[in-house]
Amino acid sequence: MAMAVSLNWIPPTFTKKANYGAHSTEPARPCAFSLQNSVTCPYEESNCNRKRRVLLLGVGAITATLLPGPATSLLAQEIPQNYRAFVDIPDGYSYYYPSDWREFDFRGHDSAFKDRFLQLQNVRVRFIPTDKKDIHDLGPIDEVVYNLVNHVYAAPNQMVNILDMQERTSDGKNYYTFEYELTSPNYASASFATIAIGNGRYYTLVVGALERRWRRVRNKLKVVADSFKVLDI
Known part of the structure; x- marks a missing residue:
């Protein structure tokens, strides 16, 4: 079930409520605004009773005064075509x-989207609590990436090939992005991961595809x- 409401009458304080139950006193959570001058709060019920999701559709920019602060800088720029x-x-x-991807449930992840026809071509995001303040607190990028790919992402029967790693800074926050391949007896996959x-x-965030399609979709992914950006909350 989805709700789309014209911005002609929606105030800037329009909010959505997460699934805390009918009698919860939990404060309402902010809903984001579509780039096509509508407020879109798609909600899909599932066994895990996940919270409402926010999909911002279209290309262009929206007046910053209509948006909660964390999203303003993101939506002040144009979304790439076909995204x-x-x-x-x-x-x-x-x-x-x-x-053209659709949302789906990926176990243990907070959000995920996949290709309509190739389910192994997907993106997913998860997060865990940490007392670290910055990605640099984990260590140098080469050590962090090696440990993650070899000891977290790869299964015991998979061979690992780390292809590239990059560091970037955006709005005062640091990110590690790396490209890697995992090869098992039955199939091989390639992925990008971004951590922050x-x-x-x-x-x-991990986005990947089967290795045989990687050359075709690499730049797209x-x-x-x-x-990927972390917003202040």
């Missing part, structure tokens, strides 16, 4: 994903990995 922006203001992050720390959370 949409996903902004989760309550959880403090955003990213772009291909416009903020809001007392350690965020991880790199846009997703590079678009």
Whole structure:
């Protein structure tokens, strides 16, 4: 079930409520605004009773006064053609994903989208609590990436090939993005991962595809990995 409301009468304080129950006293959470002059609060019920999601559709910019502060800088710029922006203001992050992908449940992750026909071609985001303040607190990028790919992302029967790693800074926050391949007896995959720390959370975005399609989709998926941002909450 989705709700779209014209901005002609929606005040800037329009909010949505998470699933805390009918009698909860939890404060309402902010809903983001569509770039097509509508407020979109799609809600999909599932066994895990996940919270409402925010999909910002279209290309262009919206007046900053209509937006909660954390999303203003993101939406002041144009979304790349053939992408949409996903902004989760309550959880403090955003990213772009291909416009023809659809949302789905990925176990243990906070949000996920996949290709309509190739389910192993997808993006997913998760976060865990941390007392670290910055990604540099984890260590140098080469050590962090090696440990993550070899000891967290790879299964015991998979061979690892780290192809590239990059560091960037955006709005005062630091990010590690790296490219890697995992090969098992039955199939091989390739992925980008972006990690960052903020809001007392350690965020991880992974976007990938089967290795045989990687050359065709690599640049498309790199846009997703590079678009990940942590928003102050």
